[in-house]
Amino acid sequence: MGKARSAYVxxxxxxxxxxxKVKEAILAKSEINEEMYRQRFRDPETHPGETPRELYHPQKTMGxxxxxxxxxxxxxxxSPEVRMxxxxxxxxxxQRAVQLVEPVSLYIQNIKIFIFVSYFHIIPLHD
Known part of the structure; x- marks a missing residue:
C-alpha cells in the first residue's frame, strides 16, 4: 500500500x-514540506524512486x-536558538522574520548588558 493510500485509509x-484534510494527511504522510523541497533543491543527487514532481518546488513567480x-x-x-x-x-x-527577530535581538542585548554589569558590580549612573 502506498503512502497516499495508507494516509487516506x-x-x-x-x-x-x-x-x-485529505491533501494535508497525504502531504504529512509523504513528508512533503518546504524543508524537504529546500534540501532536495540543494542536494545535487537524485535518490532512487524520486520523481520530477518531488524535486520541483511549485513557486509561482521569480519574486x-x-x-x-x-x-x-x-x-x-x-544564532541557532533564535533561528529555531x-x-x-x-x-x-x-520582512516578517525581521519583525520577529528585532524584539528578541534587543532582549538578548539587554540580557548580555545586565550580565556584564552584574558580573562586575557596575552601577549605572542616573541623571
Whole structure:
C-alpha cells in the first residue's frame, strides 16, 4: 500500500470527504514540506524512486522564489536558538522574520548588558 493510500485509509470518514484534510494527511504522510523541497533543491543527487514532481518546488513567480532564498539566507545569519524560534513562528517572508527577530535581538542585548554589569558590580549612573 502506498503512502497516499495508507494516509487516506487511516482518516475518519468525515475527514476523508474534505479535500483539504485529505491533501494535508497525504502531504504529512509523504513528508512533503518546504524543508524537504529546500534540501532536495540543494542536494545535487537524485535518490532512487524520486520523481520530477518531488524535486520541483511549485513557486509561482521569480519574486516568490527569490523571497524564499533571501529568507533562508537571513535565517542562517541568526544564532541557532533564535533561528529555531523564528522558524517555529513560520514567517511568510523575510520582512516578517525581521519583525520577529528585532524584539528578541534587543532582549538578548539587554540580557548580555545586565550580565556584564552584574558580573562586575557596575552601577549605572542616573541623571
Amino acid at each position: 487511516a482518516m475518519a470518514v468525515n475527514d476523508s470527504m474534505d479535500y483539504d 516568490e522564489a527569490g523571497e524564499v532564498l533571501i529568507l533562508e539566507q537571513f535565517l542562517h545569519t541568526l 524560534w523564528v522558524m517555529e513562528h513560520n514567517p511568510e517572508n523575510g
